[in-house]
Amino acid sequence: MGVKISNFYQGESISLLTKHHKEKVIGPLFSKTLKADLITIDSYDTDQLGTFTREISRQGSQLDAARRKAEIGMEIGRTKYGIGSEGSFVQDPYAGLIPINYEIIIFIDSLRSIEVVGQARGSSINHHASVKNWQELAKFARLNKFPKHQLVIRPDHQDHPAFEKDINNLEQLKKAFNKALKISEKKKVFVEHDLRAFANPTRMKNIKEATKDLLLKLRSVCSKCQTPGFSISRHEPGLPCALCEMPSNQTKAKIYTCLKCDYERKEYVKSNKADPGKCNFCNP
Ligand SMILES: [Zn+2]
Ligand SMILES: [Zn+2]
Incomplete structure (x- = not known):
């Protein structure tokens, strides 16, 4: 006999705090699998909790950040249930060169006082370079899945505060490049992938996998006390x-x-x- 399967969340309202359109992958899976009502909350600027472009660093662990998002969402949406997701990037410990994306998604059930965490890891598109002219940048863009994966541009180095994001076509890229080069001291431009979920389809794919993992756990219940998240x-x-x-x-x-x-x-x-x-x- 396998693990007992049940669904306690049919028709329930669940908050999802996201500014970067994660509802596009999380929403359909939740409504299909649990028939739950997902409420997307985008009124809160999640960038305050940390950004991939380094101007605000994340406080605490990746799980802490995901939990914080879920809690804020539940507060704003006034729901008993909430979802938060947070991603991170590390170099593959074995191959060394391939950046690995690790995604976690947390589900908080305040009624039962439980937290269930789904996770996934996969390869990612996360590269950067320092370029001196447009030809170099155009080549970087061509080799690195632009414009499906968006880019961030800034003068000189990776911590320069004057960066441009939301770049998703060649014309914008050229404009951002010229602007950055103009104010650059060393006549160099730093380019990197935009790692926000909507700007990075490989991340979105990993978020989807983490959501599937979460849903599997949410539907598995303890056969002794009927608590979901039996995993x-x-x-x-x-x-x-x-x-x-x-x-x-x-x-x-x-x-x-x-x-x-x-x-x-x-x-x-x-x-x-x-x-x-x-x-x-x-x-x-
Ligand atoms: Zn042996
Ligand atoms: Zn139990």
């Missing part, structure tokens, strides 16, 4: 090696944990033997 909290290693049968580091079981009570559920993985190539005993 995998940890993996138990120890899958026996196919060759020497010693316990390996590979996952043997996934542990589902309730957000409210102490109920746990262990689900064993389908394969019952670990890859000997990764065994610490017979293939150290």
Whole structure:
């Protein structure tokens, strides 16, 4: 028997605080999966909580920022439920060169006093360069999925305060470039991708994946106390090696944990033997 599936949110009003049109991907998934009523709140300037263009740095963790957005949305929308989403970018720890986008989306249920978090990670379009002339910039734009992925332009260096965003066509790009070059001290222009959700389709795709993850968790309920958000909290290693049968580091079981009570559920993985190539005993 699998995890119990239920929907407690049909017809309920849920606030979503976003200034960058995240409702375009989150909204349809919520109404289709939960038949809930998503209220988009765009009257609050979420840039006050931190920007990718570095003029305002984020306070606290990525999760703190997402939670703050959900709380503000619930306050403005006067709802019992709220959603907040926050993204971050890191260099791929293995390949090193590919920027990885990590998206989290939080759902707060104030009625049950629970928080459920969906997450996704994926490759992203997040590049920057320093250019000296229009040809260099035009080449950067061509190679980096402009105008679908928008660009930010500023004089000299990445922290210059006089930047231009909302650039989504060549004419605007050229205008912004000329303006930046004119006030630049070193006759250089700094260009980078706009990482706001609506300006960055690969980010939007990752937000969609995080939303799917969240919805899966919201529909999974604890079979003991009926609290939604019943999901995998940890993996138990120890899958026996196919060759020497010693316990390996590979996952043997996934542990589902309730957000409210102490109920746990262990689900064993389908394969019952670990890859000997990764065994610490017979293939150290
Ligand atoms: Zn429970
Ligand atoms: Zn082995």
